Amino acid sequence: MKAIVQHRYGGPETLEYADIDPPTLGPDDVLVRVRAAAVDAGVRHLMSGVPWLIRPVMGLRRPRQPVPGIDAAGVVESVGSAVTDLRPGDPVVGAVRGAYAELARARRQRWVRIPDGISFDTAAAIPTSGTTALLAVRDTGRVRPGQRVLVTGAGSGVGSYVVPLAVRAGARVTGMCRPEKADLVASLGAQEVVGYDQLTGSRDRWDVIIDIAGNTGLTGLRRLLTPRGTAVLVGGEGKGGLFAGFDRQLRALLVSPFVPEKLKPLTAVTRATDLAELLTLVQQGELRPVVDRTFGIGEVADALAYTWSGSAAGKVVITF
Ligand SMILES: NC(=O)c1ccc[n+]([C@@H]2O[C@H](COP(=O)([O-])OP(=O)(O)OC[C@H]3O[C@@H](n4cnc5c(N)ncnc54)[C@H](OP(=O)(O)O)[C@@H]3O)[C@@H](O)[C@H]2O)c1
Structure with missing residues (x-):
């Protein structure tokens, strides 16, 4: 073949x-x-x-x-x-x-x-990106109606599922992405779309951050969270061959027990039941890859x- x-x-x-x-x-x-x-x-x-x-x-x-x-x-x-x-x-x-x-x-x-x-x-x-997004929103982030959710890398493969799934869970979503994807992210249901440096020094706070871009340090993420908010660490392509960004996930595990916010690394595994759930949503027109x-x-x-x-x-x- x-x-x-x-x-x-x-x-x-x-x-x-x-x-x-x-x-x-x-x-x-x-x-x-x-x-x-x-x-x-x-x-x-x-x-x-x-x-x-x-x-x-x-x-x-x-x-x-x-x-x-x-x-x-x-x-x-x-x-x-x-x-x-x-x-x-x-x-x-x-x-x-x-x-x-x-x-x-x-x-x-x-x-x-x-x-x-x-x-x-x-x-x-759908499989890898869609199920990663589902786990981030439903299981790790536990997004609830009325919560404010910030999604970084909102225009990525994973982000393009996270935004509509968080909206579907009843959240008010802020999508962070590069400017050329702002229209797409808004069309996926984000109420607000911001650029990567737009939140530096911001006093805004989010209940859940789903961090796909991974270019914000843990302190920076904590600054954007409500006092008991949750950051879900999904992505990030850090420097250095040994860890390549994975070190941030490990640091989050070490730091999280000692701070009021929850810093949760995600390691997604694609399960057939989750994939089937997403396929049903797509068939019903409730989710658009x-x-x-x-x-x-x-x-x-x-x-x-x-x-x-x-x-x-x-x-x-x-x-x-
Ligand atoms: N934890 C897990 O189990 C799991 C599972 C799947 C994927 N991931 C990780 O999630 C991340 C996204 O995966 P993906 O498959 O969605 O990737 P992708 O489609 O290739 O998207 C990567 C996105 O990262 C954002 N980005 C920010 N800074 C960037 C830069 N300097 N260069 C390139 N992109 C940059 C961009 O989003 P905007 O255009 O919106 O700014 C880009 O679309 C990756 O780091 C991946 O390893 C983790």
Whole structure:
């Protein structure tokens, strides 16, 4: 099968379009012919091996999984002997490793059936970013009606889900993003949109901050919180290969017990139940994934570079 492969850690320059053997199927596996796959910051971490902390698990010298991509939507090609509730031809989506290939294999429980009326491009844009946003708003931030919520990186892949989900939870949302995404963030339901340096010295306070951009220190976040407010630390691409921003999450864990505000790092895991919940919201027209651009499989390097420049408004999708 054709696939994008990577034999050493690095950026888009390490990718090749090659013929490789298709994955073999175990009894609990489902093999899917990929029609669309998404790009996100997680792909960059796995491709670059940064933070280095992930390398003992992901491969010390090179990625253990040579095919990048972690979100795929497509059509079931074949199922393992123990899989009884999916058949060839069924449309499915999931957070699965090795998404940038003609065929992707994962355990049955990682795939969710795509409801009628949702395209492969739209479905592929949901798993990692959508479920991270759901966990941030519902479980870690515990956003309640009437609360003021500040979302940094509101125009990112994750942010484009956090804003409407927080609005849906009844919050009054302030979206912080670069100026060119202000209209998008307002269209997602944010009552107020601000730029990155606009809150320096501000006396405004928020009940919950969902920090996706990650370029504000813990003290800066605390200054913007109500006395018992909650900061959910989702993202941030800090300097230094070892931690690359993850050190801020660790510091938050250490500091939080000793301050009145709650500083909560989020480590999202994509669960099928959460993905199914988001797909239902999309089918009912209550949530609209934002797909900024689609790229062909021969343009993966361009798709990655575009997303990682921070220019993408919402999600970028690769189509097969
Ligand atoms: N904790 C978890 O489990 C988890 C799960 C998923 C993702 N994440 C993290 O969440 C962050 C967002 O992920 P994503 O997939 O949504 O990424 P993305 O779509 O590539 O968006 C990154 C966003 O960061 C903002 N940004 C602020 N300063 C930037 C800069 N100097 N350069 C580039 N972008 C900058 C931009 O938002 P604006 O345009 O709105 O300003 C940009 O859209 C990443 O750090 C990722 O690692 C964490």
